[in-house]
Amino acid sequence: MILESSIQIPFSYAAGDVGSRYLIALRDDMQLLASRCAACERVACPPRSFCTACAEKTSELVGVGPEGRLISWTDRPGRGLFGLIILDGATTAMLHRLDIPAEMLGVDLRVRARFAEERSASPGDLEGFELV
Amino acid sequence: MDKVISESTTERISVSVPMNQSWKYASGTPMERFCAGLKEKRIEALQCEQCERRYLPPRPFCGNCHKKLKKWIDVKDEGTIEAWTVLNLPMLDGRTGKPRATPYGMALIKLDGADTTLNHYLGESDPKKLKIGSRVKAVWRDELIGAMSDISYFEVLP
Amino acid sequence: MRHAAIIGTGQTNHTRRRDDVTQPELIREAAERALADAELKPSDIDAVIISNMEMFEGRAMPELWAAEGAFAAGKPCMKVATGGTSGTSGCIAGFHQISSGLFDVVLVIGFEKHSEGHTQTGMALVDPFWDRSVASGALGNFALSVSQYMAERGVTEEHAARVAVKARRNAANNPHAHLKMPDVTVADVMASPVLAHPIRKLDMCPQSDGAAAIVVASEDKAKKLSPRPAWVNAAITRHEQPYIGDIERRLATMRTLKDASRVVYKQLGITNPLEQFDVAEIYEPVTYAELAWYEILGFCEPGEAGRLIEEGVTAMDGTLPVNPSGGVLCANPVGATGVIRVAEAALQIHGRGEARQVDGAKTALVTGYGVYAWADVIALGAEPGGN
Numbered sequence: 058m059i060l061e062s063s064i065q066i067p068f069s070y071a072a073g074d075v076g077s078r079y080l081i082a083l084r085d086d087m088q089l090l091a092s093r094c095a096a097c098e099r100v101a102c103p104p105r106s107f108c109t110a111c112a113e114k115t116s117e118l119v120g121v122g123p124e125g126r127l128i129s130w131t132d133r134p135g136r137g138l139f140g141l142i143i144l145d146g147a148t149t150a151m152l153h154r155l156d157i158p159a160e161m162l163g164v165d166l167r168v169r170a171r172f173a174e175e176r177s178a179s180p181g182d183l184e185g186f187e188l189v
Numbered sequence: 190m191d192k193v194i195s196e197s198t199t200e201r202i203s204v205s206v207p208m209n210q211s212w213k214y215a216s217g218t219p220m221e222r223f224c225a226g227l228k229e230k231r232i233e234a235l236q237c238e239q240c241e242r243r244y245l246p247p248r249p250f251c252g253n254c255h256k257k258l259k260k261w262i263d264v265k266d267e268g269t270i271e272a273w274t275v276l277n278l279p280m281l282d283g284r285t286g287k288p289r290a291t292p293y294g295m296a297l298i299k300l301d302g303a304d305t306t307l308n309h310y311l312g313e314s315d316p317k318k319l320k321i322g323s324r325v326k327a328v329w330r331d332e333l334i335g336a337m338s339d340i341s342y343f344e345v346l347p
Numbered sequence: 348m349r350h351a352a353i354i355g356t357g358q359t360n361h362t363r364r365r366d367d368v369t370q371p372e373l374i375r376e377a378a379e380r381a382l383a384d385a386e387l388k389p390s391d392i393d394a395v396i397i398s399n400m401e402m403f404e405g406r407a408m409p410e411l412w413a414a415e416g417a418f419a420a421g422k423p424c425m426k427v428a429t430g431g432t433s434g435t436s437g438c439i440a441g442f443h444q445i446s447s448g449l450f451d452v453v454l455v456i457g458f459e460k461h462s463e464g465h466t467q468t469g470m471a472l473v474d475p476f477w478d479r480s481v482a483s484g485a486l487g488n489f490a491l492s493v494s495q496y497m498a499e500r501g502v503t504e505e506h507a508a509r510v511a512v513k514a515r516r517n518a519a520n521n522p523h524a525h526l527k528m529p530d531v532t533v534a535d536v537m538a539s540p541v542l543a544h545p546i547r548k549l550d551m552c553p554q555s556d557g558a559a560a561i562v563v564a565s566e567d568k569a570k571k572l573s574p575r576p577a578w579v580n581a582a583i584t585r586h587e588q589p590y591i592g593d594i595e596r597r598l599a600t601m602r603t604l605k606d607a608s609r610v611v612y613k614q615l616g617i618t619n620p621l622e623q624f625d626v627a628e629i630y631e632p633v634t635y636a637e638l639a640w641y642e643i644l645g646f647c648e649p650g651e652a653g654r655l656i657e658e659g660v661t662a663m664d665g666t667l668p669v670n671p672s673g674g675v676l677c678a679n680p681v682g683a684t685g686v687i688r689v690a691e692a693a694l695q696i697h698g699r700g701e702a703r704q705v706d707g708a709k710t711a712l713v714t715g716y717g718v719y720a721w722a723d724v725i726a727l728g729a730e731p732g733g734n
Contacts, residue, residue: 061211065284107415112389208405212475271495
């Protein structure tokens with residue numbers, strides 16, 4: 058016998074100071090922000106509170122993008138195209154959706170962020186990336 | 190591009206992520222037989238042949254003796270309250286995302302024929318009317334699907 | 348096996364809602380404080396253990412998002428998720444990692460952000476066949492057992508209220524406590540609303556956002572780095588059967604807590620825990636549980652718990668102060684709560700409990716509790732290896 062059981066719970070997560078600033082910049086300015094580590098100069102987008110490499114706190118945010126370089130991609134049947142993009146000015150890659158014809162895909166392709174028309178300081182304010 | 194923003198924000202953002210997922214679970218043989226019995230308003234426990242404990246819910250192994258359980262025992266849909274409470278604080282039901290209406294009574298019920306107690310709802314929610322030792326009987330739903338929810342609640346017998 | 352000791356602790360100020368920080372940022376606060384307390388750098392940590400429950404905040408693998416906040420990226424790291432015992436079991440895992448010789452310095456961090464989820468709901472999502480349709484959450488589960496315990500052992504609502512008063516007044520001495528009520532009275536507790544009969548609001552623990560961390564070190568490192576290490580002299584854990592109905596007279600009999608404590612007592616030659624421990628930090632999600640634990644831990648005979656609280660035996664100036672920190676009743680970020688018990692007991696041995704210090708405390712008893720009847724029992728001391 059197989060039982061199908063569902064879970065429906067409304068979770069809600071604090072974005073924190075750095076996370077809030079990132080989302081507010083998306084909503085208000087259609088601007089992508091990254092965190093810059095003063096110790097090792099890594100620039101991470103999306104920004105986070107601690108450097109990925111040296112665990113130092115990172116509260117300094119710099120503007121990056123809206124264009125960038127596609128370094129890798131995959132096609133998930135039924136779910137669409139996803140890619141790793143290094144935004145201009147950043148040193149780490151961001152995983153996001155791609156809205157690009159399959160035949161155009163290639164390493165080092167130039168892509169640009171597309172923002173939602175209606176934005177609410179939530180992750181969906183950045184819809185994905187398309188061809189420059 | 191070189192825009193540095195260094196002030197903290199006073200606007201605190203929270204990101205809403207409602208979980209809405211379902212999973213499919215295999216019941217295993219003991220629970221399958223138990224659930225089939227519920228469709229006929231029949232409750233069965235499994236008894237450990239070593240320690241003689243009669244387990245509800247039925248399960249594959251006795252936790253204490255580590256023996257496989259094979260002996261099925263009939264259990265009545267009637268029993269005794271061993272512990273009770275009335276809940277006033279609403280709690281979301283994780284299967285629906287909605288709260289259960291309060292107040293509602295709950296009890297640990299020793300059904301006649303089982304050695305473990307069953308945690309279930311009571312039809313009574315007045316604490317003055319509830320006591321340990323009261324007899325209760327299952328109130329079954331009209332439509333039985335072979336799940337624990339086939340018993341809607343237990344009514345306190347006079 | 349070599350000795351292990353706690354050489355540093357750190358906690359956040361536990362509160363209802365930390366909407367100013369993400370989970371990794373919350374963890375980082377406690378982890379940093381523990382490292383500072385131990386006078387160590389992140390690179391001094393050999394391994395990290397994280398305690399947290401997936402379903403409470405609804406995200407898979409908490410140790411993934413937490414990794415940077417926990418200084419764990421690139422290091423050995425594992426998560427312990429055992430309900431309320433997550434924190435104490437996480438500490439025990441750390442103790443084993445040190446005692447076995449595997450590592451010399453381990454950081455254990457527990458955390459929870461209840462404000463981000465629905466904990467009572469999440470914890471009810473157990474066996475989908477049996478439990479989910481009749482789950483009553485932690486509050487309901489306790490309330491059920493309390494009615495049975497009261498009938499059998501004669502404790503009253505007033506006895507429970509005295510436990511609440513002790514806890515909430517003690518918490519006023521604890522800068523990290525979520526709920527501090529220095530002037531609360533028995534009348535206040537008994538006038539608070541009934542949440543689930545007979546448990547009143549002031550009988551019950553809060554749901555807190557918070558994190559707590561300890562640094563555990565090997566014998567050599569502890570002796571070099573700490574003026575007064577809190578030595579881990581015993582650590583025992585017990586699991587249980589899957590359903591609340593499997594456990595007869597749960598609060599009166601809890602075999603897991605009883606077994607675990609008796610093993611600890613035997614290891615240390617304890618015959619009278621009330622006299623032979625100087626302080627206890629026990630895991631009491633509700634006032635009635637503390638009374639039950641007095642009996643199960645052997646502080647008194649069955650039926651005597653009410654007398655113990657009436658006579659002030661477990662008050663700050665009593666024979667065995669229980670929960671100088673205010674206990675779980677005053678702060679409960681579940682994944683952290685067990686770590687808080689260990690950290691608070693360690694502070695007592697370190698002699699740095701400040702306003703909540705029990706003078707001259709040299710031996711501490713710590714318990715963890717989870718789900719229906721999981722139990723951890725730990726003994727800390729000023730001397731390695733025994734009392």
